[in-house]
Every structure is written in C-alpha cells, then in structure tokens.
Amino acid sequence: MKKKIWLSIAISGVLLMSTACSTEKQATDGTKDKQQTEQSTEKKVDEGHLDYSDQKDWEFTAGKMQSPIDIPTNKTEKMTEDTGTIQLEYGTDITSVENNGHSIEVTDGGSAVINGRHFNLAQFHFHAESEHTIDGKHFPMEAHFVNKAQSGRIAVIGVFFKEGKENKGFQEVLDDVTDEKNDPITDLDEMIPANKSYYHYLGSLTTPPLIENVEWYVMKNPIEVSKEQIASFKKLYAHNNREIQPLNDRVVLEHGE
Numbered sequence: 001m002k003k004k005i006w007l008s009i010a011i012s013g014v015l016l017m018s019t020a021c022s023t024e025k026q027a028t029d030g031t032k033d034k035q036q037t038e039q040s041t042e043k044k045v046d047e048g049h050l051d052y053s054d055q056k057d058w059e060f061t062a063g064k065m066q067s068p069i070d071i072p073t074n075k076t077e078k079m080t081e082d083t084g085t086i087q088l089e090y091g092t093d094i095t096s097v098e099n100n101g102h103s104i105e106v107t108d109g110g111s112a113v114i115n116g117r118h119f120n121l122a123q124f125h126f127h128a129e130s131e132h133t134i135d136g137k138h139f140p141m142e143a144h145f146v147n148k149a150q151s152g153r154i155a156v157i158g159v160f161f162k163e164g165k166e167n168k169g170f171q172e173v174l175d176d177v178t179d180e181k182n183d184p185i186t187d188l189d190e191m192i193p194a195n196k197s198y199y200h201y202l203g204s205l206t207t208p209p210l211i212e213n214v215e216w217y218v219m220k221n222p223i224e225v226s227k228e229q230i231a232s233f234k235k236l237y238a239h240n241n242r243e244i245q246p247l248n249d250r251v252v253l254e255h256g257e
C-alpha cells in the first residue's frame with residue numbers, strides 16, 4: 001500500500017515537471033521548438049526506423065483528433081445530408097513500390113471524388129493488423145489510400161482485409177516487391193470494395209508527423225485476401241499498426257449505399 005502511494009506521488013511529480021517544462025519551452029521559444037520537432041520526426045520517417053513497439057517515443061504535438069480509432073457501431077450517426085458518395089478512378093500504372101522501412105508503399109495517381117470534392121491519389125500502403133477496429137475487433141490487415149486535394153487537404157480511404165480468397169491486385173503488389181519491379185497493378189479495383197458504404201470521422205495521419213484534420217473514410221465492407229498473402233506481408237511487417245487513440249468528443253458518421 002505504502003509503495004503504491006509513493007509510486008503515484010512520484011508519477012504526479014514527473015507529470016507536473018514535464019507539463020511545466022513544455023509550457024516553459026513554448027512560452028520562451030515556441031516556434032523553434034515546433035521546428036525542431038518537425039525536423040526530428042521527418043528524419044525518423046526518412047530513416048524508416050519507426051519503432052512500433054515503442055510508440056510513445058513518436059514525437060508529436062499532442063492533439064485530441066488522433067488516428068486510428070475504434071469505431072463503436074452502436075454510437076455512429078447517419079450523415080444528415082448524405083451526398084457522400086465516393087467515386088474513384090485510380091491509375092493502374094504506378095510510379096514505384098517501396099519497402100520504406102515501415103510499410104510497403106505504392107506511389108500511384110488518379111482521382112477520387114468524395115462528396116463532390118476532387119482529390120488526387122498520392123500513394124497507398126498497408127498495415128498488419130488493421131489500424132482501425134470495429135467494436136474492438138481488428139482485421140488481419142488494412143490498406144490506406146492517401147488522397148490529397150489542391151488545398152492540401154488529406155483524405156484517406158481505409159479498406160479492411162479479411163482472410164478469404166486470393167486477391168489479384170494485392171498479389172501484383174507483393175510480386176512487385178519480390179521482383180523489385182514497378183509493373184502495373186491491373187487489378188487495383190480488387191483492393192476496394194464495390195459497395196462503398198463507409199464510416200467517416202476527422203483524425204490524423206497514423207505515422208509521424210501525425211498531423212490532424214485528416215478526413216477518414218473507413219470502408220464498412222472488407223475485401224478478401226488469402227491466408228498466404230497475409231503471411232507474405234507479415235514476413236515483411238508483422239506489426240506496423242499504431243495503437244488505438246481516444247475518440248474524445250468526436251462523432252463517427254455513417255454513409256450507407
């Protein structure tokens with residue numbers, strides 16, 4: 001009992017100290033502090049040394065709109081003016097498939113029209129297990145299609161992968177990694193569900209610099225990949241999913257098709 005009390009005193013002491021330190025830093029030299037943080041996180045990404053077993057070490061300005069989140073299906077709200085259709089015309093000719101140290105990332109082009117607004121596909125990549133969860137449950141994998149608007153706005157489309165039949169599109173990605181080639185992903189459509197019902201919320205990037213105001217569109221319907229394909233990806237990245245972040249006062253909206 002005594003030990004416990006001492007521990008909690010020690011912890012609150014450390015917390016107080018760190019709060020004080022960061023406040024002081026910001027007050028004296030807020031700009032420089034921010035620049036340094038950005039530089040060091042960029043460096044981390046460049047080096048591809050993201051340590052998923054020590055995520056507390058990822059430097060970021062703590063926000064209340066972080067991703068990924070658990071999606072509680074009994075608390076989602078239907079979009080009131082539901083004009084939220086997604087139309088995708090993603091290119092099959094890719095620029096590169098990169099094993100970048102924290103995922104397989106495919107640089108691609110093409111367009112996404114989300115709720116009447118235009119975005120361009122920048123890249124897509126994969127996580128194992130899934131980053132988002134549905135009612136506390138992970139899927140074996142999740143793909144992220146990262147789209148950017150001219151304004152700089154980012155919209156990520158998340159697709160859950162469940163175990164089932166082989167996926168031709170994902171196989172083309174795996175083959176490109178093995179062969180170190182950038183052959184077209186002709187069956188890219190197979191990695192996106194035909195029915196584009198989704199959950200929508202505002203969050204963040206899930207790797208440093210973890211910037212916020214990222215629009216998330218998490219597809220309700222998973223696509224299938226084979227057990228072997230999941231195993232092939234996990235040989236490269238057995239654990240590259242960020243921990244679930246608190247929802248705080250955000251609301252998850254729902255679009256049905």
Ligand SMILES: [Zn+2]
Nearest residue numbers: 125127144206
């Ligand atoms: Zn991602």
